Amino acid sequence: MTATPTTQTALRLAAITMSFGPIEVIKGVNLDIRAGERHAVIGPNGAGKSTLFNLISGMFAPTSGEIFLNGNSIAGLSPHLINRAGLARSFQITNIFHRMSVFENLRIGVLARHGVRYGLFRPVAGMRQVNEETAEVLARVGLESRGHDLAGDLTYSEQRALEIGMTLTTGAEVILLDEPTAGMSREETEKAIELIRTVTEGKTLLMVEHDMGVVFSLCDRVSVLVYGDIIATDTPERISANRAVQEAYLGEEAAS
Amino acid sequence: MMTMRNLLLLAVALALLVIVPPFLGLGWQNMLVNVLIASLFALAFNLLIGQAGLLSFGHAAYFGVGAFAALHLMRAIEGGLPFPTPLVPLAGAAAGLLIGLIAGYFATMRSGVYFALVTLAIAELFHSLAPQLEGVFGGESGISSMRMPWNGIVFGSMLEVYYLTLAWVLVCGLALWAYTRTPFGRLTLALRDNEQRVRFLGYSAHTAKVIIFTVSAMLTAVAGSLQAISIETANYSLFASNVSAQVVLQTFVGGSTVFFGPVIGATAFTLFSFLVSDLTRSWVFYQGLIFVLVMLYVPTGIGGVIQHHIHNRRQLDWRNMAGHYVLAFVGALLLTAGVVFLTETVAVLFGEDYAMVRHNAEGGLPPFELFGASWNPTGLLTWLLPIVLLIGGGALLIRARRRISTIWDRKGPSNATATEPLLAGGAK
Amino acid sequence: MEFAIISTLNGVTYGLLLFMVSAGLTLIFGMMGVLNFAHASFYMMGAYVAYAVSSVFGFWVGILVAPIVVGLAGMAVERFLLPRVHAHGHAHELLLTFGLALIIEELIKIFFGDFPVNYQMPAELRFSAFEVFGATYPFYRLFIGAVAVVMFAALWVLLTRTRTGIVVRAAERLPAMAEALGHNIPIVFMFVFGTGAALAGLAGAVAGAFYPTNPNMALELGVIVFVVVVVGGLGSLKGSLLASLMIGLFSSFAVGLDWSLANLLGVVGLGDWARSVGGLLTLELSSISATIPFALMLIVLLVRPAGLMGERN
Numbered sequence: 001m002t003a004t005p006t007t008q009t010a011l012r013l014a015a016i017t018m019s020f021g022p023i024e025v026i027k028g029v030n031l032d033i034r035a036g037e038r039h040a041v042i043g044p045n046g047a048g049k050s051t052l053f054n055l056i057s058g059m060f061a062p063t064s065g066e067i068f069l070n071g072n073s074i075a076g077l078s079p080h081l082i083n084r085a086g087l088a089r090s091f092q093i094t095n096i097f098h099r100m101s102v103f104e105n106l107r108i109g110v111l112a113r114h115g116v117r118y119g120l121f122r123p124v125a126g127m128r129q130v131n132e133e134t135a136e137v138l139a140r141v142g143l144e145s146r147g148h149d150l151a152g153d154l155t156y157s158e159q160r161a162l163e164i165g166m167t168l169t170t171g172a173e174v175i176l177l178d179e180p181t182a183g184m185s186r187e188e189t190e191k192a193i194e195l196i197r198t199v200t201e202g203k204t205l206l207m208v209e210h211d212m213g214v215v216f217s218l219c220d221r222v223s224v225l226v227y228g229d230i231i232a233t234d235t236p237e238r239i240s241a242n243r244a245v246q247e248a249y250l251g252e253e254a255a256s
Numbered sequence: 257m258m259t260m261r262n263l264l265l266l267a268v269a270l271a272l273l274v275i276v277p278p279f280l281g282l283g284w285q286n287m288l289v290n291v292l293i294a295s296l297f298a299l300a301f302n303l304l305i306g307q308a309g310l311l312s313f314g315h316a317a318y319f320g321v322g323a324f325a326a327l328h329l330m331r332a333i334e335g336g337l338p339f340p341t342p343l344v345p346l347a348g349a350a351a352g353l354l355i356g357l358i359a360g361y362f363a364t365m366r367s368g369v370y371f372a373l374v375t376l377a378i379a380e381l382f383h384s385l386a387p388q389l390e391g392v393f394g395g396e397s398g399i400s401s402m403r404m405p406w407n408g409i410v411f412g413s414m415l416e417v418y419y420l421t422l423a424w425v426l427v428c429g430l431a432l433w434a435y436t437r438t439p440f441g442r443l444t445l446a447l448r449d450n451e452q453r454v455r456f457l458g459y460s461a462h463t464a465k466v467i468i469f470t471v472s473a474m475l476t477a478v479a480g481s482l483q484a485i486s487i488e489t490a491n492y493s494l495f496a497s498n499v500s501a502q503v504v505l506q507t508f509v510g511g512s513t514v515f516f517g518p519v520i521g522a523t524a525f526t527l528f529s530f531l532v533s534d535l536t537r538s539w540v541f542y543q544g545l546i547f548v549l550v551m552l553y554v555p556t557g558i559g560g561v562i563q564h565h566i567h568n569r570r571q572l573d574w575r576n577m578a579g580h581y582v583l584a585f586v587g588a589l590l591l592t593a594g595v596v597f598l599t600e601t602v603a604v605l606f607g608e609d610y611a612m613v614r615h616n617a618e619g620g621l622p623p624f625e626l627f628g629a630s631w632n633p634t635g636l637l638t639w640l641l642p643i644v645l646l647i648g649g650g651a652l653l654i655r656a657r658r659r660i661s662t663i664w665d666r667k668g669p670s671n672a673t674a675t676e677p678l679l680a681g682g683a684k
Numbered sequence: 685m686e687f688a689i690i691s692t693l694n695g696v697t698y699g700l701l702l703f704m705v706s707a708g709l710t711l712i713f714g715m716m717g718v719l720n721f722a723h724a725s726f727y728m729m730g731a732y733v734a735y736a737v738s739s740v741f742g743f744w745v746g747i748l749v750a751p752i753v754v755g756l757a758g759m760a761v762e763r764f765l766l767p768r769v770h771a772h773g774h775a776h777e778l779l780l781t782f783g784l785a786l787i788i789e790e791l792i793k794i795f796f797g798d799f800p801v802n803y804q805m806p807a808e809l810r811f812s813a814f815e816v817f818g819a820t821y822p823f824y825r826l827f828i829g830a831v832a833v834v835m836f837a838a839l840w841v842l843l844t845r846t847r848t849g850i851v852v853r854a855a856e857r858l859p860a861m862a863e864a865l866g867h868n869i870p871i872v873f874m875f876v877f878g879t880g881a882a883l884a885g886l887a888g889a890v891a892g893a894f895y896p897t898n899p900n901m902a903l904e905l906g907v908i909v910f911v912v913v914v915v916g917g918l919g920s921l922k923g924s925l926l927a928s929l930m931i932g933l934f935s936s937f938a939v940g941l942d943w944s945l946a947n948l949l950g951v952v953g954l955g956d957w958a959r960s961v962g963g964l965l966t967l968e969l970s971s972i973s974a975t976i977p978f979a980l981m982l983i984v985l986l987v988r989p990a991g992l993m994g995e996r997n
Contacts, residue, residue: 057456083458097449100442108446111439112458118467119439127439170458311775362986369719369774370989373914377982380907384974388967497903501786508779541790548783551776552768603794 009068010035010174010204011056011087016065016075018048018055018228025051027228028065033174035070038205040215040236043225044248049208050092052225053178056206057089058082069174083112088172090163092179092208098152102143102162105151107134109169134169140199141165157188161195168199175200177207181214193217212240224248270426277418285414286486287530292418292425293482294506294526298518299432300475301503306512307436308468309448310364313372314379315476316499321355321382322348322477323484323494324393330401330485341406345424345481352477353470360469364462367451379500386492398491401484421482428475433515435471444468505547511557520559538599545595568664577663584656590649598642600626605633690819691936697825699932700832704887705905706912706924707839708880714919715855715876717774718766722781723884724906725788730754730885731892731901732792735803743806743893750889751882758881762874785902793899800898824894831890835883836925843921852876911977915984917991926992931977938973 011033018026025048033039041049055062061076068074074082088109097105107124110133111117124130138147141161146154151162160180167175180196181189193214196205209215215222216236223233226248232239239245277285297319304310322345329347333339363374386393393399403411411417435441443464446454455461484490493499502525510521525543533539554561565572604610604624613622621633631638709723730750738746761784769776805824812820843849854862855872863869888901895901912931916923945965949958958965969976984991 078460079455080458080460083456089456091453095450095453097446097453099449100445104442104446108443108454108459109457111443116439117443117459118464120435120441120467121438123434123437124439124442125437130439166453166457305775309775311778362982366985366989369717369778369918370985372719372775372778373910374982374985376907376910377978377985380978381975381982384978385964385972388971388975389964497907501782504779504782505786538790538794541787541794544783544786544790548765548780548787551780551783552765555769555772555776599794606795606797608797 008035008070009033010070011206012066012068013052013056014066014068016052016055016062016067018051018060019063024063025228026055026062029225029228029230031223031230031233033204033206035173035204036202037220038200038207038218040207040209040219040222041225042209042212042215042222046227047225048228049225050178053089053176053208056082057087057176083170083172086172087174087176088167088170089176090167090178090180092182094156094159094163096151096159096162096166098150100151101148102151102154103134103138103147105162106137106165106169107131109166110134110137113169113171137165137169140168141195157184157192160184160192164192164195164199172203174204174206177205179208179210181209181211189214273422274419278415282414283530285418287526289414289418289421289482289486290530291523291526292421293479293486294503294522295519296425296428296482297476297479297503298507298510298522299429300472300479302507302512302518303432303435303444303468303472303475305507306515306517307441307444307448308465310367310465310469311372312363312375312472312500313497313504314375314377314500315472315503316495316497317359317375317379317382318352318356318473318476319480319483319499319503320386320490320492320494321351321473322480323490324399325351325477326481326484327399327401327488327490330403330488331399333404334402341404341409341411341485342420342423344485345478348477348481348484349474352474352480356470356473356477357466360466360473364465364469376497376500379495379497383492383495383497386495393492396492398489398493400489402488403485417486421486424478424482428478429519432475436515440464440467505543509547509550509557511559511561511563513556514559514563517557517559520562521557524558536600536603538603541599542596573663573666577660580656580659580663584653584660587649587652587654587656590645591653592649594642594645594649597627597645601631601638601642686819690821692933693821694825695933695936696929697829697932698936699929700829700836701887701891702905702909702912702932703925703928704832704835704890705884706909706916706928707836707921708883709909710913710916710919710921710924712877712880713913714921715852716873718777718781719774719918720781720880721778721906722761722784722788723880724902724909725785726754726758726881726884727888727891727905728792728899728902729757729788730888731803731897732796732801732888733885734889734892735796735801735897738803743809747886747889751886754885754888755878755882759874759878761881762877785906789899789902796899798899800896803892803897805893822894828890828894831886835886839883839921848872848875908977911981913991914981915991917993920991920993923991923993931980934976935973938969938976943969 009032013029013031016026016029043049054060056067058077058079066073066075069085069087074085110130114130138144141164164180181192219236222236222239223230224245231248232242232245277288301315304312325347326344329344359378363371366374387396447464451461506521506525507518511517529539550557604626610624623630623632705727709720712718712720733753734746734750737749766777769780809824811823814821851867852872855869912927913924916927944967949955
């Protein structure tokens with residue numbers, strides 16, 4: 001789904017910098033993510049992709065610069081407030097509740113959306129709406145048959161699917177996925193692409209991805225991050241034709 | 257899920273707790289009161305470590321706060337305040353809530369070892385300040401009061417105190433159990449598993465942990481006030497580190513991963529200390545030994561092992577295993593006998609009484625009495641017996657354990673569910 | 685003046701003693717992340733082993749044997765017990781050492797009784813070092829301080845000048861990397877644990893002959909040692925030294941001072957009000973000298989958990 005000319009900006013990074021001590025990891029990134037688009041950030045290892053995600057999602061506060069989510073500044077807010085503002089993220093290293101059931105993993109997020117975050121006076125089993133919505137997400141990520149199993153017992157690709165499911169549960173309109181297909185086989189990757197495509201329908205997606213195949217088949221636009229700087233943002237086709245990008249990152253692989 | 261069978265079991269236990277005590281002696285009634293209080297204390301403590309994964313080393317602080325708050329209210333009642341005596345633990349709950357909120361706010365700013373150290377420091381703060389504060393804690397001697405009659409109930413007998421304690425412990429225990437079924441109860445488990453992810457799902461981890469800490473402190477304080485009602489006095493030693501230590505021991509031996517585990521530990525320890533503390537001075541040593549052995553070999557505690565067996569009962573070849581379990585039990589028994597014999601022998605030989613005997617015997621090694629027999633300190637049998645017990649019991653236990661674990665490995669797929677943490681079974 | 689000099693001397697020697705025990709604790713935490721609750725028990729064990737040995741073979745043999753025995757015990761704990769619970773995380777390691785502390789204390793009660801034993805310094809060390817303002821100052825206090833200083837110097841040289849020390853420091857920072865470089869890290873850990881325990885044992889052997897040797901000494905010193913390592917910064921040797929001296933000086937000065945919050949408020953004219961309120965406000969420093977270290981520890985944990993000199997948070 002290509003962005004129409006009238007679309008708004010869902011997420012805007014304005015001159016973001018981030019330093020760890022004397023080392024500047026993010027060097028003034030400007031980036032507009034349009035509402036409803038699927039956008040990938042690519043770049044060589046150590047370019048700062050994960051740091052960028054951590055800044056947007058509130059793990060760290062940027063050293064300088066501003067981040068706007070639907071026009072509201074979110075830079076430096078704590079993660080839970082950013083999530084409540086409408087942004088959810090997944091993690092590169094699977095980050096789930098290993099000792100809880102798959103169903104419960106998802107329900108934690110659904111409960112947060114329903115505003116019963118610290119509910120102490122009603123059994124959760126009786127919350128029909130919550131449980132129905134959880135079952136729905138469970139079905140959407142294709143884990144219906146695994147609902148009662150421990151999350152820690154799932155296969156790797158199932159855990160990745162759960163990871164994506166968890167980012168959907170809080171109802172955020174802006175989804176950040178950090179290398180959702182990393183470590184998957186060809187076949188698993190195909191499935192994951194389909195999953196991401198369907199579940200992000202109507203939402204805004206920003207993802208870090210190494211696999212160019214995934215980027216091409218999924219994303220409307222691509223930004224290239226090299227050494228903490230975005231050197232180009234464009235459609236996948238034009239990015240792969242971009243000389244500077246080829247030199248900096250894609251190398252022979254893309255040229256061939 | 258609460259199955260019919262569990263419900264029935266609970267009802268039977270409840271009936272026993274209500275019906276039996278009037279037929280018991282005063283000592284046993286008193287012991288049961290202590291069991292109930294220790295159980296509630298351990299359950300409340302386990303809300304932190306077992307469910308939220310927060311290890312508090314200073315829960316004596318909230319136990320003590322509850323006791324002192326209750327005594328202050330009891331003194332006011334003595335002075336004429338028209339307040340029903342059975343509701344005195346409410347004062348403890350209120351004080352525990354307040355102190356827990358403040359302490360919890362700060363303690364939960366840290367995690368892991370640092371959290372443990374903050375809680376330890378808070379308890380030590382109470383312990384070192386209490387003897388100096390005459391007004392609140394009654395100085396070094398503490399404060400005392402009397403249970404005042406209410407509505408015709410005199411609260412003069414231990415049995416009345418027992419029923420009062422039972423009612424409060426049941427209500428609080430049920431509340432804690434219901435807690436695990438609420439959205440917040442599930443969030444508590446999520447926090448233990450992965451605090452970071454919880455934050456990215458829109459929850460403030462700090463707020464959540466403060467609430468958990470406060471609930472735990474509040475119910476701990478209720479346990480403290482029940483003790484105050486039962487013994488009608490309290491002093492600063494309630495804040496001592498050994499009070500905090502005791503609940504850690506009971507909880508982990510009973511099993512912190514199972515809801516009722518802490519009750520098992522609290523009951524076992526209180527019961528044993530009631531039974532054997534008159535017989536031996538080495539009781540605390542045995543406690544420490546049991547705790548370390550549990551930590552080393554059965555980290556899920558007694559409750560964890562029981563639960564593990566119940567969950568796998570259909571997959572296990574019981575007929576084949578029963579014999580090995582009996583052997584293991586016999587081995588453990590022999591081993592225990594050996595350890596106890598050795599410990600008690602050493603305790604006698606190095607004890608003051610024996611030093612007097614030796615003094616009278618002019619430095620010789622006269623025989624000593626133990627377990628109703630006379631033993632010669634230089635006799636072969638005295639030392640051979642425990643060694644044979646230790647080696648024989650140990651060999652038996654190791655052999656049986658190995659057999660049992662092969663049978664466990666052969667069983668069908670586990671029907672583990674999410675409520676059961678996947679940890680090494682009893683035989684692993 | 686007399687009070688100041690004596691208190692300073694006492695404070696420094698006590699601080700150095702604290703350092704002898706806290707050095708091992710902080711080193712072990714820095715390297716392995718294990719907060720060893722049994723560490724002060726090693727101190728107590730040192731005193732009792734020295735007492736038992738010295739009653740047969742004399743004081744100096746006791747001082748020599750105690751750290752060796754305790755060091756071996758520490759190595760055994762690291763080698764045979766800690767690995768068993770390692771998989772369950774640091775909380776279980778901490779709980780295990782906590783149980784061990786309990787066992788050691790109770791064993792000592794069984795063998796030596798639940799009362800102080802008569803462990804005394806030898807007559808040749810029982811003389812006064814000098815006189816200040818007509819009061820004699822015991823030489824043995826200086827001896828405790830001197831042992832600590834020598835030990836610290838030896839440890840410093842070992843850590844900074846020898847190959848082993850460099851491996852230890854590498855292992856502290858990046859254990860996996862050090863192991864990949866071919867160093868036997870498990871042995872290094874065992875060695876560090878043993879050395880830490882031996883130092884505590886030595887401290888116990890030396891101090892036990894001056895301070896009372898009883899089954900409570902581990903608990904009493906243990907909580908203070910926790911304060912020291914936290915205030916100094918968990919894992920920082922230099923921080924521990926600084927904090928040891930601070931706490932040592934504070935404890936020796938506080939017992940003689942009758943300052944209270946009411947005095948302080950008196951400066952701004954609120955003295956009478958404070959005295960009428962009473963409670964915390966009128967407590968004299970001398971009577972809450974046991975409280976201040978914990979308050980300090982709490983403040984450090986909340987404001988700057990890395991401590992005075994610690995690097996990590």
